[in-house]
Amino acid sequence: MSSNHTDCHYCLQxxxxxxxxxxxxxxxxxxxxxxxxxxxxxxxxxxIECDSKDLAYKGRHWHEGCFKCAKCSRSLVEKPFAAKDxxxxxTECYSDEYSSKCFHCQKTIMPGSRKMEFKGSSWHESxxxxxxxxxxxxxxxxxxxxNENYCVPCFEKQxxxxxxxxxxxxxxxxxxxxxxxxxxxxxxxxxxxTQLSGQRFISKDExxxxxxxxxxxxxxxxxxxxxxxxxxxxxxxxxxxxRQWHGECFNCAKCSVSLVGQGFLTRxxxxxxxxxxxxx
Numbered sequence: 634m635s636s637n638h639t640d641c642h643y644c645l646q647x648x649x650x651x652x653x654x655x656x657x658x659x660x661x662x663x664x665x666x667x668x669x670x671x672x673x674x675x676x677x678x679x680x681i682e683c684d685s686k687d688l689a690y691k692g693r694h695w696h697e698g699c700f701k702c703a704k705c706s707r708s709l710v711e712k713p714f715a716a717k718d719x720x721x722x723x724t725e726c727y728s729d730e731y732s733s734k735c736f737h738c739q740k741t742i743m744p745g746s747r748k749m750e751f752k753g754s755s756w757h758e759s760x761x762x763x764x765x766x767x768x769x770x771x772x773x774x775x776x777x778x779x780n781e782n783y784c785v786p787c788f789e790k791q792x793x794x795x796x797x798x799x800x801x802x803x804x805x806x807x808x809x810x811x812x813x814x815x816x817x818x819x820x821x822x823x824x825x826x827t828q829l830s831g832q833r834f835i836s837k838d839e840x841x842x843x844x845x846x847x848x849x850x851x852x853x854x855x856x857x858x859x860x861x862x863x864x865x866x867x868x869x870x871x872x873x874x875x876r877q878w879h880g881e882c883f884n885c886a887k888c889s890v891s892l893v894g895q896g897f898l899t900r901x902x903x904x905x906x907x908x909x910x911x912x913x
Contacts, residue, residue: 641665654683674699690721702726735760752777763787776804810841822846835863856902857882869893873904885909 642659654666671680676699681687686697700709703720715727728741737760742748749761761770765787776788793802797813808820808830817830824846835847848861855862856876869880883892886903898910
């Protein structure tokens with residue numbers, strides 16, 4: 634540009650009939666301006682002279698011809714781009730290198746498109762669908778089986794067990810009794826209705842009973858201690874003439890020696906070892 638300023642602010646040479654540049658209201662000849670103020674190009678490291686276009690991004694500068702994708706070298710001027718580790722990349726190269734791949738179709742999820750994430754994997758929104766009805770899952774509740782996702786109604790229809798007691802779907806947990814699935818909260822003692830999941834129980838006529846109820850309702854009573862004999866855990870008991878004893882209760886009534894596996898004598902309601910029975 635021509636100037637009414639007479640001299641370069643730096644070298645003091647006349648600017649008459651010469652191009653110049655202004656900075657903070659001071660005029661500089663082109664040579665002085667470039668040497669004092671031109672930004673170095675990030676790519677070629679040469680100064681970006683005042684008659685060249687200076688393209689800037691986050692404090693860095695490029696010649697227009699140097700503003701290219703670091704991978705494919707295509708110009709990024711007036712085109713969308715992305716930065717990674719201080720490198721500028723066109724959207725195609727950035728997607729190939731760094732964008733997530735769709736778990737379903739294995740194609741790149743392009744920057745700016747909607748991405749669905751679930752259990753550490755990513756999907757295109759259009760690929761994130763119920764495996765059975767093919768309807769989009771979006772943010773709806775879902776259940777995964779064999780790496781496939783299902784909406785809750787389809788999963789229940791295809792795979793879920795139904796509780797033997799209440800007939801409703803068992804969505805998690807549950808117990809099996811007589812080869813039938815039960816909700817934990819439905820698997821209760823037939824007597825007192827206490828939940829039996831994780832507890833010891835005894836079956837009687839196809840019904841489960843807690844130990845206390847079975848003892849009260851059905852168990853034989855020990856002739857010695859009068860407590861129920863449940864035989865839980867394989868515990869031994871002794872039966873003789875319609876009477877039963879816990880293994881640890883089957884002792885001589887006189888000397889208290891154990892009679893389990895030993896010969897014994899009876900006298901009225903008592904059982905005695907041979908020694909005590911013979912001495913009486």
